[in-house]
Amino acid sequence: MSAERNVKAETKEHTVTGQIPWSETCFGCNGGPNEGVGLRLAVTDDGYVACRYFTKECHQGFPGFVHGGIIASYFDEVLWGQTVILAPEASAMTVEMNIRYLSAVKTGQEIRVIAKPAKVEGRHIYVEGFLLLPDDTVAVTAKAHYITVKKSNTLTEHENERMKHGEEPAYRTIRF
Numbered sequence: 001m002s003a004e005r006n007v008k009a010e011t012k013e014h015t016v017t018g019q020i021p022w023s024e025t026c027f028g029c030n031g032g033p034n035e036g037v038g039l040r041l042a043v044t045d046d047g048y049v050a051c052r053y054f055t056k057e058c059h060q061g062f063p064g065f066v067h068g069g070i071i072a073s074y075f076d077e078v079l080w081g082q083t084v085i086l087a088p089e090a091s092a093m094t095v096e097m098n099i100r101y102l103s104a105v106k107t108g109q110e111i112r113v114i115a116k117p118a119k120v121e122g123r124h125i126y127v128e129g130f131l132l133l134p135d136d137t138v139a140v141t142a143k144a145h146y147i148t149v150k151k152s153n154t155l156t157e158h159e160n161e162r163m164k165h166g167e168e169p170a171y172r173t174i175r176f
């Protein structure tokens with residue numbers, strides 16, 4: 001994905017085939033009225049993880065714009081979704097993430113955040129993604145590096161119980 005500013009993505013409709021499980025205790029997936037980001041991650045038939053998301057007023061930094069740290073959270077969550085597809089027997093933690101903020105993201109609008117199919121090398125998973133504004137401008141790009149951790153690790157041993165699995169995706173297609 002280009003690092004140039006004001007580039008519009010060439011988009012097409014992708015079919016949603018499932019949803020990544022989510023956890024009530026995770027800041028990224030928790031959908032509380034204010035504090036949580038509340039992302040729901042769709043899986044597409046061609047191997048992307050993607051979400052449509054309405055940016056929250058309470059997540060602003062500069063007035064009217066989403067805080068950069070919150071945007072980093074969008075990517076940490078959506079890119080992490082690829083690790084669930086690739087390593088369902090494990091859980092993966094972020095060890096590095098690089099973000100390019102190309103255009104400011106307004107609060108109170110629907111954006112799309114997309115994770116491309118990932119590259120795996122042993123325990124290392126590398127994922128790239130991008131954020132689209134409503135007019136298809138590529139506003140942010142990101143690259144992250146995850147390391148798989150066995151589910152017996154004390155960090156993750158209780159998480160399966162807290163994951164939700166049941167919901168149907170809220171939409172059948174997503175354009176990106």
Ligand SMILES: CCCCCCCCCCCCCCCC(=O)SCCNC(=O)CCNC(=O)[C@H](O)C(C)(C)COP(=O)(O)OP(=O)(O)OC[C@H]1O[C@@H](n2cnc3c(N)ncnc32)[C@H](O)[C@@H]1OP(=O)(O)O
Pocket residue numbers: 021022023026028076077080084088090091092093094095096123145147149156159160163
């Ligand atoms: C469906 C199931 C769900 C279940 C669960 C649900 C939970 C509900 C949803 C949660 C969704 C969360 C989505 C957001 C994800 C986060 O926010 S994660 C939080 C931020 N990240 C961290 O705190 C990670 C900190 N790092 C660590 O704790 C440890 O490095 C790890 C990842 C546990 C690995 O430790 P370790 O197993 O002892 O392995 P270690 O030998 O240290 O390193 C392994 C490899 O990683 C490399 N490495 C480690 N750190 C780095 C680094 N910073 N840079 C580059 N390489 C590194 C090492 O060099 C080594 O490489 P190799 O020699 O194998 O080539």
